[in-house]
Amino acid sequence: MIKFDKVCKAYKDKKVLQNVSFEIEDNSITTIIGESGCGKTTTLKMINRLIEPTSGKITINDKDIKRMNPISLRRSIGYVIQQTGLFPHMTIKENIELILKIKKVNSKKINARTEEMMEMVGLDADEFLNRYPSELSGGQQQRVGIARAFASDPEIILMDEPFSALDPVTRISLQDELMKLQEKFSKTIIFVTHDMDEAIKISDKIAIMDGGKLVQYDTPEMILKHPANDFVKNFVGKNRIWTSPNLIKVKDIMIDNPITCKEEFSIFYCLNKMKMSRVDSLMIIDENKKLKGILYASSLTNVDYENKCAKDFIENDFITAKPEDSIVSLLKVIDDNKIATLPVTDENGILKGLITRSSLITSLSQQFLEKEDK
Ligand SMILES: Nc1ncnc2c1ncn2[C@@H]1O[C@H](COP(=O)(O)OP(=O)(O)OP(=O)(O)O)[C@@H](O)[C@H]1O
Ligand SMILES: [Mg+2]
Structure with a gap:
């Protein structure tokens, strides 16, 4: 040194x-x-x-x-x-x-x-x-x-x-x-x-x-x-950051407080939460904030969910991003897998944030506008 x-x-x-x-x-x-x-x-x-x-x-x-x-x-x-x-x-x-x-x-x-x-x-x-x-x-x-x-x-x-x-x-x-x-x-x-x-x-x-x-x-x-x-x-x-997109990280543009719910909550409750928060999916977590799966509003249409809870309908097979991933690799993941909702978790699977197609566009354009203003 x-x-x-x-x-x-x-x-x-x-x-x-x-x-x-x-x-x-x-x-x-x-x-x-x-x-x-x-x-x-x-x-x-x-x-x-x-x-x-x-x-x-x-x-x-x-x-x-x-x-x-x-x-x-x-x-x-x-x-x-x-x-x-x-x-x-x-x-x-x-x-x-x-x-x-x-x-x-x-x-x-x-x-x-x-x-x-x-x-x-x-x-x-x-x-x-x-x-x-x-x-x-x-x-x-x-x-x-x-x-x-x-x-x-x-x-x-x-x-x-x-x-x-x-x-x-x-x-x-x-x-x-x-x-x-x-x-x-x-x-x-x-x-x-x-x-x-x-x-x-x-x-x-x-x-x-x-x-x-x-x-x-x-x-x-x-x-x-x-x-x-x-x-x-x-x-x-x-x-300058735009000439180095590799330095823009998932953590810079993710939604920090995704709407979450627990597995045992009723579908009725979950749907209401989605409606109130104007989202079409919920991140299902346990008491330690570990991500268990995603509940999509779309999987609840035309099904009988009386007396059912989130656990019965969650998608357990999901792709995640890490906070330190670059947006370049993120865009590729989103594109390759045709996904619209990408939870961000740490190495222990704890939910840290969320990237959606629309949040991605919004936060990127916001960053750009902020930079322009300065
Ligand atoms: N022998 C010297 N006597 C007096 N001043 C000096 C001497 N050598 C350097 N300086 C002054 O010290 C300052 C720093 O010089 P330096 O060569 O480290 O600059 P620099 O950052 O490398 O600049 P440049 O990008 O132009 O190469 C300058 O103001 C220079 O005029
Ligand atoms: Mg010099």
Whole structure:
């Protein structure tokens, strides 16, 4: 874990970072985002001691980095920057192998590793290894930059706007590539960007900075749904959630208080309850709110229900959704099963809410209107 503890940085009397405290989990992608000059690069460069704090402490696995040798610290951390930072007078091969050579890895291993890295970032080794950086496109150079950062297999990789100079198509494919690499190698990646879509897409956690302060540090989902203040709200932008429907969860749009009834209640009572509540089904639960089944008004037509109770007519074979399911999977379930009523239960089968076709449309359009109003 990388931990910032009340880190401040000032140049003369200009405060560039103020009391920045946060913890970066191992094997996760953390994005630092904010407007130009807010202190992103400064924060990043403190992790490999290219910049030293004025006050405060940074630890890696509980060790104060001030006590570590800065050179070996830097070698143990991968670093990718915007204009690749490749050495122009070195070939692609020499660039990728640099740290491994410094670390005196044997040359057979180095060769194998270099080829592996090239393949990993989707570049043909035979074609590119002996070229110079200027003979590659921006996107290809950035791939080499990533290959170089991963080559010595560091635990931590710092990336400072690595994709910002690329066209959108190349950028998206490199984001995908990075996510694939992360799935495979599971590094601790700290990634600086200006682009909220990029941050939402790749991050486990996002740190939003404003004027040298950390204003919110949370998952993409929480930042979209619960921005900490107006700055974050404006920064995130209107309707952003709609570009990330995977982050809209069943719990965000379900009816929280579905109309319920107990098994032993008479059908007469149940029908009356449906009528009063203007619903066409009741969720039948036990005393612990565990869902037993659904009673549909439609199954009570043309039947003799005198002296009968809910239990005699309930549908026990039902599909449920979980509060944490995304609406994308929910829509598929509703569509595949042609169902209009979908109870939401937790892992113990306790009723938490209800989604109906009409509630789905209403709450989605309401969310949309609310967002528009803001
Ligand atoms: N050596 C320095 N001396 C004085 N001020 C500096 C120095 N380095 C950075 N700054 C200032 O510190 C602030 C934060 O800079 P930093 O590079 O961290 O910003 P950033 O968020 O990375 O911006 P950008 O998105 O433009 O890269 C800026 O106002 C910058 O002018
Ligand atoms: Mg910067």
